Amino acid sequence: MHEGSTLLGRFFKVREATQSLVQPLALEDMVVQTMAAVSPPKWHLAHTTWFFETFILQQKKGYRLFEPEFRYLFNSYYEGVGPYFPKNKRGTLSRPLVSEVMAYRAYVEDAIKRFAGEEDAASLELGIQHEQQHQELLLTDILHIFSKNPLTPVYKEACLPRANEPPLLSMLPFEGGVRSVGYAGKGFAFDNEQPCHEVLLAPYRLSSRLVSAGEYLAFMEDGAYDDPLLWLSDGWDWLKKTGVRAPLYWARLPEGGYEVMTLHGRVQLDLHRPVCHVNYYEADAFARWMGKRLPTEFEWEVAAAELHPSGHFMEEGVYVPFASAASKEELGQAFGDCWEWTSSPYVPYPRFRPFSGAAGEYNGKFMVNQLVLKGGSLGTPKDHIRASYRNFFPAETCWQFSGIRLADEGAAS
Amino acid sequence: MHEGSTLLGRFFKVREATQSLVQPLALEDMVVQTMAAVSPPKWHLAHTTWFFETFILQQKKGYRLFEPEFRYLFNSYYEGVGPYFPKNKRGTLSRPLVSEVMAYRAYVEDAIKRFAGEEDAASLELGIQHEQQHQELLLTDILHIFSKNPLTPVYKEACLPRANEPPLLSMLPFEGGVRSVGYAGKGFAFDNEQPCHEVLLAPYRLSSRLVSAGEYLAFMEDGAYDDPLLWLSDGWDWLKKTGVRAPLYWARLPEGGYEVMTLHGRVQLDLHRPVCHVNYYEADAFARWMGKRLPTEFEWEVAAAELHPSGHFMEEGVYVPFASAASKEELGQAFGDCWEWTSSPYVPYPRFRPFSGAAGEYNGKFMVNQLVLKGGSLGTPKDHIRASYRNFFPAETCWQFSGIRLADEGAAS
């Protein structure tokens, strides 16, 4: 496959983009892990490389593994490939060194250029998409790592302007009926977005924008974290077990008010930006407090597709009516737009078929005990933002860029 | 409310039925708890009584609580009512004595007769339905308690006939289309079965009967418990954590073959009866091994309603095509019919409204991280078996009477 080809060109561009994300980090930042769900940045760099090696190169005659032990160290969860190093111990590994991981990246990139042929187009595309998913995870993990450090390091210096007051939150009506969902285009889509199929929706309404930090603060100040009747039972148990009293990264100041930990360091809470880093329990409780509910994934998708027929509504530069008031210029700004929790458990679509081969474990085996999130965040690569994209996390997940959009059934109509 | 009324008559009948279920138990059996999900039989007797006291009597002028501390001790999970004793410690309570619990039952029954009026009909009905649900739990919990005792006590002596070879498992086709689901009748239904609404189904097939123990054994003997590719990721983690190698209550004999713990004591495994006490992960893995899947709750419900237009298909005495080969004469026989795992996470129906008042916590707050089961078991009171009934448990649940029905999309048609 020659570099001039679009696919290979995108491969190198994505690989480079990943490395540019860790450029602001010190070597020490690359190694640590602050909770089981977080991976050290170094691990992301190596695992995305392992993905290309495992799903493309390993089968090639003449290809020699960079280091056989990496098969084990950088396999995330592919049982079909073999055993893997425990996820919650990744931060105990000082070796391979960062320089060795970088050499691994270069070695595999070079090999892709030499070995990958037309027959690898699908795998190469999957590897590119996979690496882009890890680009967002790199940012969420770096933020978590920095947030847990009493020295509160800064990923990227920036002076964030205060946001303007957001427009009134209004409820936009959508028609029901039999509607098509799932990916129907000609580009790449994950197995979990397919097959395209029909669902029946009752008429519904969605909020014109995400819930703001100020609105969420009103919920807190109304005693929501002390009122079990607002919470799902598992959510209330989670509150009691963790003692959580505010969204992750909010810190109450002695003099009143809140600071928030961001990729730009600790900043004053901006009440006009969307609330971020809430988990499903918090999003669900907030909606109940508002007398509303969270949208289903299909309500969200149908509305998004309608408003952005291209299916890639971010391309237009606006995100209306899903857009927040925040400008999107800066990656990783204090409050970005957020993934939006839906009330839909993550289950397979009718006639779902996993990717073939070992990649079949990519999505399918996680289809229980998780919820679907739709949309994207400012950490999401642009071409991952499409109406059919299904992000998913367990209900207690806070460290993703996740926020709240509301839904209801509309007037008595 | 006078006893002659149908409702009050049913109240006493159900109360009596509960007590007849514990009649075979020794006093010691009433007290113990073998895991957090199990409650001591004594606790079920008291909690169902507490339910009537709390939701009907407590509001009545002139009613005096039997024992104020019972508000705390026998509240299960109603935050709106007040704090409650920790669920996993119920087996540490030697007091109140069984005789005191029985006196509590009599006291409340008498008070219902004296205090309950027409305005309590809905609450009384709910309390009756609630107590019937605990009748099944009594049986599942007694079985668990006895199964963990090396002396393997017998709940009810019985000599079970060997079942005949089950009929061939065939796949019955059902049409798709926009179909109505949820309870639409005039009798009682839980809030979670409502409101009745429409769903869109693609054509599908359901297996003509439950999976048999013999079929499940073939899955085991094919190495299924050692093959991660058959399992959901959470299911594989559950297997590794617990070391499970067979359905709960199966015990491998030194000479080969299996015995099963039942309410009739340990008996030889009957390969012709439905496999029971499998959890969602096992049901899902079995279906995958078969090249099939589990049905959704709506596929199940539509098929059931079609075959049994009354909505109470057990009334006819047969359970076709959902029936197993087992006779139903005996409550708690070795292998009864089973609740059937569906692939549907337990979520609210569109426009779901919880019961009003404190009973609003009955179902709604559990609508996350659980799966819907349909049908009923031989431990289920007959009038709880209806197409719209939604039972629900977390995926790892084994100690309920739960089995497997298969689904697929049918031929290329």
Add this chain to the structure above:
Amino acid sequence: MHEGSTLLGRFFKVREATQSLVQPLALEDMVVQTMAAVSPPKWHLAHTTWFFETFILQQKKGYRLFEPEFRYLFNSYYEGVGPYFPKNKRGTLSRPLVSEVMAYRAYVEDAIKRFAGEEDAASLELGIQHEQQHQELLLTDILHIFSKNPLTPVYKEACLPRANEPPLLSMLPFEGGVRSVGYAGKGFAFDNEQPCHEVLLAPYRLSSRLVSAGEYLAFMEDGAYDDPLLWLSDGWDWLKKTGVRAPLYWARLPEGGYEVMTLHGRVQLDLHRPVCHVNYYEADAFARWMGKRLPTEFEWEVAAAELHPSGHFMEEGVYVPFASAASKEELGQAFGDCWEWTSSPYVPYPRFRPFSGAAGEYNGKFMVNQLVLKGGSLGTPKDHIRASYRNFFPAETCWQFSGIRLADEGAAS
């Protein structure tokens, strides 16, 4: 062995005494277990019986086990005998029934009469001593079981007189020198009290009585539970983990003051009686707060032996200078005398030889990570109170009848 013999006579007397201890209990009280260290009363009754069966009867030709499964169920920790049921699950066993345990007791007692000969004298003596140790454990466990029940049951109704103000706590001097410790008499002693050997003591002083509840309250009111510098590191960790703020069984009243849970139910705290149910960390911290320390086991033993040359100083009816002010008429009174924590880790005496055979596991294998307690409590059978007796528990143990005596080096003399 005929009943007339002293030994057999004592056997029956001790067996009867055990049963009289559970006489005030309801059947339900016999079954439950409130923490891993506590055993259900029923279990004590069966285990002490198992001891005679295992160490005497099982070897006898013609003896038939009462129930073979009891070998497993009522073995406490004797690896040499075989596997044993998990200690922390004893409260999950509803069977054998209490009536069956009583039949087991009668069966074994009868068999002892028929089978035991002169050659069994040592084992019979050990079994008697063992059962007496469990008599105290029965009381400590019943108290714990009742204390955890919101209905606060009463083991024995009694109206406790308020104690008189205790005499001034003074420090009594003892000479140092080479002194003999360990059991040197002709009666029974445990292997861990032997062999008698010499130790070198520096001159020391012991407090004239146990620390009173009032004195302990002063320690609490001085902020001791918030001052890490008073505590051993493990003790401070224990405080932070458990949130303990007072001795076990003390409950702060809304109106101020404390109630205490006792075998006579909840009673007002009597400041004049010895503080009880403190663990080693609390005893050690109190002593540090007083500018003193806990005695070593040898300092305690030498002083006791000196004051009570008989070695059985309780026989005199007084406990001077070790006596508290409390009268001893009532077993299980609100505050009894207490076992006294020493600063001595529980280690073997020089040339220690465990009992022979399977009984070798009786004491020896526990000689690490525990502390020695000396003296006895009002729950201790009288003939177990001797200067050389070594009780032992881990440092965090609170549910025993354990109190505080102080020591120091005396004046600059």
Add this chain to the structure above:
Amino acid sequence: MHEGSTLLGRFFKVREATQSLVQPLALEDMVVQTMAAVSPPKWHLAHTTWFFETFILQQKKGYRLFEPEFRYLFNSYYEGVGPYFPKNKRGTLSRPLVSEVMAYRAYVEDAIKRFAGEEDAASLELGIQHEQQHQELLLTDILHIFSKNPLTPVYKEACLPRANEPPLLSMLPFEGGVRSVGYAGKGFAFDNEQPCHEVLLAPYRLSSRLVSAGEYLAFMEDGAYDDPLLWLSDGWDWLKKTGVRAPLYWARLPEGGYEVMTLHGRVQLDLHRPVCHVNYYEADAFARWMGKRLPTEFEWEVAAAELHPSGHFMEEGVYVPFASAASKEELGQAFGDCWEWTSSPYVPYPRFRPFSGAAGEYNGKFMVNQLVLKGGSLGTPKDHIRASYRNFFPAETCWQFSGIRLADEGAAS
């Protein structure tokens, strides 16, 4: 204090020695933590610096803290100084960077030169001794970190000669009597070695050398890890919980035999060298298997002092009769001499007085639930090897350089 003074000179020498120990490490190795008991090398470098800053500089007028947050981050456990970062999370801290820690070291060293006066001699000495203790911990922690990495890094390349067969293990007799123990010299000693006092010993024997790996292998091959009767009860629980089957760092080869992880990487097990990295339970079980026991700390100390009247028996270059067969040229060789487990729980000496001030927490608060080890290892700074030195660790500790010397009572003499 001018640099020419002996004390300040030693300060700089020790500081330099610490840094030379991390010289072979990569930056990534400095950051990670493989279990709660292990600290990242970076942390050791910072904490030893914090010690000088906290106990000397902080009080000085004109001294400015390098970074106020370090008070919290690098406090190990001194409650009197203030709160401290959780020990088990040290490996989650990417900041401060290694370069910043090095700057911290230089800053504090410079300040010591400028601020420390004669009045600080005791604190400076303590800080030096403290840092030397951490030099050994650096080596034990690096070994643990490398041992857990599948890439098995090497701390120091070396080609170890095979050891000669060790001399026969004989038992050397020592007289009993009243003997003096504890530090009586004029140099530095820790508070826990004092005061010097007399103890009474019965005659005893100690083994002429440490137990070899070959002897320990015989114990393993005799089924010791499967025989509960050889183990303390807590030790048997530890075995069952962990599944341990051999000393830490031993790895069974598929073709038979063992490799051992060392600071020189993985090497073949040398049966002639002392067994190392056994915990107290293993040492105790081995001694029992041999029909012997472990020595008390005083038996060990009296014997050592007798053989090496200087009290610094390593100075002579030989370690007879305590010496192993291993040469001592290389620091961190595959099997060094080892700290020797004693049967003595770590308790205060009579009339023990902790260091004054905040340093009072140095040793005293750990005097429960730990055992004393005597001697030293090849990781121990030479001037820390003295007869009175008391090292201490909990019984389950494996990752220290810890081995076995035997004791008994000798012939019937």
